[in-house]
Amino acid sequence: MCLLSSPIFGLMSNIIAQRPRFTEKSPMSSAKLAKLDRTDLRILQALQGNGGLSNQQLAEAVGLSPSPCSRRVQKLEAAGIIIKRETVLDARKLGLDLTVMIQISMDRHTPERFANFEEKVASFPEVQQCYLVTGQDADYLLKVVVPDIDAYQHFLLNQITRIDGVSGVHSSFVMRRVVDTAALPLNYVEP
């Protein structure tokens, strides 16, 4: 029992109705969309590729002197376009060898249940991602990192399934990470 169903080409219309269309200039979208020129996009692209770049390296990469480059980065941070810098660690080298994608379905779709579930899930350090999604198989999609199967079993039994409203759980174990990046497709963003 899930919120919305989305087979490969079914029921897309209600999604379209819910999402703002950014091809037309509504007041809401124009307020969120910032004006960026090609230099800004090149800065973002370079920073996405390597967040550890120094200002000098970044300036050289985008063809600018360090001063305006630093100023632009500060503006992008103040505008909220650059949210934060993250440090990516090697899970294997830390003994965290098991990554699991979990589909969770709820028995009742009341706001209280959802809020309670999200609050609990957000407090678990094992949870790297938790998305509320459409689809007939699940309401939530979680990405969880644990050391091994034993730890996962404990996490599933003592944490996840104890949350009120959780009715269905399906686990998929990650065998290989083909792509894993936070980089956005900036080619869609036009100056």
Added chain:
Amino acid sequence: MCLLSSPIFGLMSNIIAQRPRFTEKSPMSSAKLAKLDRTDLRILQALQGNGGLSNQQLAEAVGLSPSPCSRRVQKLEAAGIIIKRETVLDARKLGLDLTVMIQISMDRHTPERFANFEEKVASFPEVQQCYLVTGQDADYLLKVVVPDIDAYQHFLLNQITRIDGVSGVHSSFVMRRVVDTAALPLNYVEP
């Protein structure tokens, strides 16, 4: 038709057999597991929380003077425990309003098909994640970011479904991001 099936408590034994057990000290695991003291873990924890910390701020956060703090970070980077720094951008502010989780199943599980699929997928900037997973529903789990439904439809029809071997596609649209971080559960890592 998928590689492995993993209902909630079924067929976990084959996974256990494939994964090295880190409770026992095998040569392979000891080679990967680095020795970290509490100070190292506090550094990693602090850097995970805020990758933009300066060395001075980090030193103060972990109760160290800047010199040994910088030295420890260098060691952690050289050891590969710190993989990279990432810059996280606001997708909404860039007009990238649609995030989709895609389950993909392959018709034939030959290494050539898989290698070809992974090579193609890795070249798409829309793909943020691509994991090879167990489970009866899919072989690959993808996370894709696009501006809107139109762009997603184009991406699905012209890119994904054109790859040899792709037999099934199921899309789940992300409605809300409850948790989205790269932070690992360092509480499992013991000094």
Added chain:
DNA sequence: GCAGGACGCGCAATGTGCTTGCTTTCTTCA
């Protein structure tokens, strides 16, 4: 129990890089 060695922290100095004020240049609009 004592001596030797190694590891790691803290201090100081140096070099590098970041940042801010100012001038110049380019662009845009009237």
Added chain:
DNA sequence: TGAAGAAAGCAAGCACATTGCGCGTCCTGC
């Protein structure tokens, strides 16, 4: 075509990261 705004480049001041060195501590071996 002229004027105004914005943005880039230059220079200086300053803060920060980094490296060498001395000291203390812990562990080890005799």
